[in-house]
Amino acid sequence: MTENVESVFVAELIRAANQIDKLTNHEVKSLLFRAIVTARDLREAVGIPGSGTPEDAVVRLYDVAIDIELVVLADRASALLEAAGLIRDLRIVVESGTKLALWHPVSDPVTWW
Numbered sequence: 001m002t003e004n005v006e007s008v009f010v011a012e013l014i015r016a017a018n019q020i021d022k023l024t025n026h027e028v029k030s031l032l033f034r035a036i037v038t039a040r041d042l043r044e045a046v047g048i049p050g051s052g053t054p055e056d057a058v059v060r061l062y063d064v065a066i067d068i069e070l071v072v073l074a075d076r077a078s079a080l081l082e083a084a085g086l087i088r089d090l091r092i093v094v095e096s097g098t099k100l101a102l103w104h105p106v107s108d109p110v111t112w113w
Contacts, residue, residue: 006091009038010084017080025068028076032065035083042090047100057086 016031039058050056064071064079
């Protein structure tokens with residue numbers, strides 16, 4: 001996605017959150033899955049790995065999308081707003097030109113006796 005397309009999508013997510021009672025389950029699920037893909041792509045662009053844990057925002061969004069029938073309207077709106085914020089923040093990092101590299105320490109050398 002380009003910067004302008006992402007900005008439009010963020011606005012769409014915010015609008016949807018503000019009109020959550022007018023959206024179908026399918027519409028909310030589709031928006032969340034689009035947000036997940038967008039966030040993943042932006043993370044990859046700067047080298048941010050997903051943790052795959054429940055603390056990972058993308059995992060939380062996925063959980064809401066999968067169980068959308070069981071999620072109350074307020075939590076659906078919160079997920080859409082979280083997605084909008086995540087994409088906005090990641091876009092800022094991408095625009096800054098920041099690239100992350102993970103450093104893994106070498107384990108202690110083995111001592112042979």
